[in-house]
Amino acid sequence: MAQYTRVSGSVGLITLQSPPVNALSAAVRQGIVDLMQRALSEPEVKSVVICGQNGIFCGGADIKEFGGQMSGPPLIPMIHAIEAASKPVVAAIEGIALGGGLELALGCHYRIAHSKARVGLPEVTLGLLPGAGGSQRLPRLIGVPAALDLITTGRHVTAAEALKFGLVDQITDHNTVNVAVKFAQRVADQPLDARRISTHPCLCPSDVAVLFEEVMQRVRRTARGAIAPIACVQAVRAAATLPYNQGMERERELMATLFTSGQARALQYFFFAQRAVGRWSMPSGARWDTSKPRPVHKAAVIGLGTMGRGITVALAQAGFSVVAVETQEKQLMEAKQAISGMLERGAKRRGVAPALDKINYGRNIQSVADVDLVIEAVFEDMALKKKVFQQLSAVCKPSTFLCSNTSGLDIDQLACQTRNPELVVGMHFFAPAHVMKLLEVVYGPKSSPLAVATAMQLGKKIGKVSVAVGNCRGFVGNRMLKPYLEQALFLLEEGATPEFVDQVLEEFGFAMGVFRMSDLSGLDVGWKVRLADGLAMPDPTMGQPTRLRQGRRYSPLGDLLCEQGRFGQKTGRGWYQYDKPGSQVAKPDPWLHSFLDEYRARHALVAHRIDHQEVLERCLYSMINEGFRILEDGIAAGPEDIDVIYVFGYSWPRHRGGPMFYAATVGLNKVLERLEHYYQAHPDVPSLQPCHLLRKLVASGSPPIQKWREVIKKVRSQL
């Protein structure tokens, strides 16, 4: 909807009204079309201002409409009509002007923005391009290089930056609508021809062909298979090389391909999934909207290894006072230096002062006595963590929330060490903790909704996407990673190479294949866990076959590499070889190939040709199957939670929506059929056995992912 008022006698004010972000729904578009006609037909009206209600100009096209039949007046002719209007039209931009919202503003003759407003063309993040003339008008207004940057990244820019680009004509700290109305009165009689951006020549640098070549190469390299960024470059190239009308035609063609693509569907699903995880619920019935968080003013981090340092930086950068504790003097000195460096580099990048004074360092756990929340980040060792929790419980105020950054240990066992187990939750950060967006907030059987709500809110305040998950070994992310890693090792035993497995996964869109990723994180990390679990190094006198442990198939390949001191990048050798320890350039290692040959010979394994499809299906479907088990067990509330965890924590390609959305795209019956096939071939691998929920969903006719929760509820109630 849109509202019309006449202000100051001669200005027609059109206010977009569609909460929460004044998206351009069919009703809003109809309103703009009708009200523009009215303003143009009223002789007293000399100029027009377009604004949005509640301090928000416009969040762009209504994304919810994309899935269905589009109705109402289309955007392109609506914006053309504004640009062609005989009276000056001024956009009064408060809050945001994004996507179609900015394209609408680009159709206006003038743009006035509040100093706190942000503008951008984020369509690429939804698998689209600015298809309402944005790809043609923006380069004409701000030049090709800046337009390419904004359109291919989708980044939002501040009003100050927009002014520098020439994207807006004026910024103000005052009431934007009032300023725009006065401005509209001033320009009422000015000629409009030069203000119609579509008539401008495109602003191209002299080496524009080279620029496009370079940008296209960079975009192809970083897109990881996403098609929208490439189409964005093609659309801007059309603006630079074709007359406006032909450029618009090219924009339309490119948009038509993107609009119906699976990638756009995946990215739009993901947009809503990110928002859905904020509406968390627990099996007890506690929910985001009925559980109030308690404010946290002062926090503490215990243990300043890699994770503890990153968490400290994340907290300090967000303005929290932090007590950072490390009991070893040498470690503490190193950590202090590293944290200061991280804060200084971050502050320089963001053009602010480093938050060094937010942190108080200490060696004594007593120094956390008065904090509101503690995040323990000591080694991943249950005995050590239990001790720390006992100490914290004795030292801290009774109301202090005690959180663990464990990546998979039992939160309940930690809670049991404390006086107030209801205040204990997991806060599982991902390395590097000050950069990675994901936070798993883990509730145990005793965790209170208050503790979950507080941890979720803290996560949001430090810029994380927080997902509430239940307590089980590995929680959601690492639990699903286990079968994925396991399949990758089995594929090596059966004849594949690390290079081939990684190539297939990287072609799928992962930033790194499983073996390159293991080399980066360090093979010793998982080895230590397997040793603690009694999986690595079986006692040969027990007569346990090497490739069978605890009743199931086991590959000791990773353990054997660790026994040789091959821990990955840090030792210069792992699944690949590196020029020197710490180097990041992975090269195939002939030693490893011979090692695999010898290993196969020792275990009488005959290498067979493994194709692309088998690698992908076994790695991904075993992981997806575990995802269904997690839903069945109630560890994740819905498929969106799993997908958000995988995209933000495990570099799952966003344009594929996440593992559960991918399963829906492939077809659940196909996933089931392939798992059955592989399980038949490998009956000693339980992770390949299709789980009950997957079977149930297929039996229910494979409903769309948005309906899975109904089936999940039934399955859970039957258990």
Ligand SMILES: CC/C=C\CC(=O)SCCNC(=O)CCNC(=O)[C@H](O)C(C)(C)COP(=O)(O)OP(=O)(O)OC[C@H]1O[C@@H](n2cnc3c(N)ncnc32)[C@H](O)[C@@H]1OP(=O)(O)O
């Ligand atoms: C021919 C095609 C022409 C044009 C194409 C387009 O315009 S595509 C759309 C381009 N616009 C965007 O990508 C903006 C998307 N929105 C955002 O980035 C953020 O929502 C925004 C506007 C910065 C606000 O962020 P904030 O953190 O304040 O709120 P939140 O993200 O939780 O959003 C609040 C609710 O608004 C819903 N919403 C936001 N934008 C849209 C939209 N464009 N269409 C429909 N709905 C939108 C969002 O889903 C939230 O609702 P909820 O019920 O909580 O899911």
